[in-house]
Amino acid sequence: MYKVLIADDEEIIRKGIAGLLKGDGEMQIVAQAEDGETALELAEKFTPDLLFVDINMPFLNGIQFIEKLKGLLKDAVVIIITGYDDFQYVQSALRLGVYDYLLKPIMEDVFYKSLNRAKDELKSTREQTKYLEWAKVLLEKNKAKLTENFLNDWLGGHFCEEEIDERVHFLGMKLPEEFGIVVAGLDYKNNMEIGGDWNDDLLYYAAENITRELFEPFNPAALFRNPAGNLVLISACQPQDAWQDTVKTLRRLLEEHLPVRVTLAQSAGNGRREISVEYEHALSRFYELMEVPQLIKDVQNYIDENYRNEAFSLQDAADAFHVSPQHLSRIFRHSMGITFVDYVTRARIRKAIELLSNEEMKIYEIAELTGYSSQHYFSSAFKKVLGVSPAEYRKNEQNKISAAM
Incomplete structure (x- = not known):
């Protein structure tokens, strides 16, 4: 009618x-x-x-x-x-x-x-209008999962800056300019199955509620689980001292109220483009604190020695340590929170960042020294991780130095 x-x-x-x-x-x-x-x-x-x-x-x-x-x-x-x-x-x-x-x-x-x-x-x-309303309801219903998937893909280096802008707007995310990232891993105490009604889903649900309530003064922008199953929080971090104290309180509350041991690392930064970088820093600290299997430590060293080889692959590492690629891939992701390929890419990008500080080096030379035969492929990989091209990154760093002087 x-x-x-x-x-x-x-x-x-x-x-x-x-x-x-x-x-x-x-x-x-x-x-x-x-x-x-x-x-x-x-x-x-x-x-x-x-x-x-x-x-x-x-x-x-x-x-x-x-x-x-x-x-x-x-x-x-x-x-x-x-x-x-x-x-x-x-x-x-x-x-x-x-x-x-x-x-x-x-x-x-x-x-x-x-x-x-x-x-x-x-x-x-x-x-x-009907389908728009239906889409809005569906989006709201699945917003948490969509946000988690987006954040994991973004922090895993799978989006360029324009794609990040689109998804942040679509999901209505409000990311703070000065941000803090917390990565928390929960392990059952004594490494044993525990009695009662606890399971992983219930454990993390309780941990999320504790975290969200505790960090409410810092306006949590995102709270999700990364591919390795660890809890990740992105929030404002000012005043810095109060935020650091809250991070310490989080560990204490989680271990007081839940039957877990907590591994926790944090990092802070400024500007949305730095979020993926600081997440990587927090993740590195997190895995330094964990008991990483010796195999994975050895593989990390092997990657550091071989990532300059463009043809270097998971198969090469598996052959070197006499394990199957499937086994190595699975245990690497479980221990490090990212895939073998993503880890190699980030190792290359970390080295590239170091080399970019040398203004006399050409971009194509840096590409060759970090395992990329094509400057175009190198620039694409760099931009996916950091959101800017190598040239833009170098220019931004030069501007920061000039401003500081």
Whole structure:
């Protein structure tokens, strides 16, 4: 059912349109008006879907009425009624988004053609609105998971700056300029299965609630689990001393209220582009604190010795330590929180950052020294991790040095 408002200073026109609509079961006339001011009041009160509006009404003419209506009912369909003498106003009305116009005297066949087109438009708008609302509900319902997936992909170096901007906006995330990152891993005490009703999901659910409540003064922007299953928090971090004290309190509360041992590391930075860098720092500290298997420590050293070789691969490392690639991939990700390939990429980018400080070195030379035969491929990999190209990064660092001086 569509609600209809008829606005015309001629009663015979109003009655005529009402009569033509009478036989249409989809149309319900909710109001009639003989001047523009009254029509506007009734439009605000009844929110009609379809309006028939005389272009030349007293007090508030059709053009003025339509201008004011746009602020009230953006999806309403307006059909103007005009005489030949007023036809010069039609173009103005069409520029304001009027759907159609009818000339007086209104011919029945012309009226119904216009009405049917208007109904098609209204149906289309309703369908779009319905699917938009459905999408909003679905987004809200799955927002936490979508945010977690995005953050893990972003921090894993899988998005460029433009893609990050789009997703941050889409998810409505508010990331602080001065931020702190906390990575927390929970292990059952004594490394044993515990009694009661605890399981991993319940354990992390409780940990998330404790973390969110404790860091509320710092406006948590994101709280999620990374691929290794560890808890990651991104929040504001000012004042710094209070934030550091809260991080310490988090460890104490988690170990007091949950049957776990906590491994915890943190890092802080400024500017959204630095979030992935500081996350990497926090993650490195986190794994330094954990008991990493000797195999993985040896593989890390092996990567540091061989990442300059463009052809270096997971298979090479697996062969060197006499294990299957599948086993090495699985245990590496579990121990380090990122994949073998991502770790190699970051090792190369870390070295590239170091070399970029040497202004005499060309970008292509740095690419070759970090395992990339193509400068284009190197720039693409660098930008995916840090959000800027090597040249932009070097320029930004030079600007920082200049500003400091």
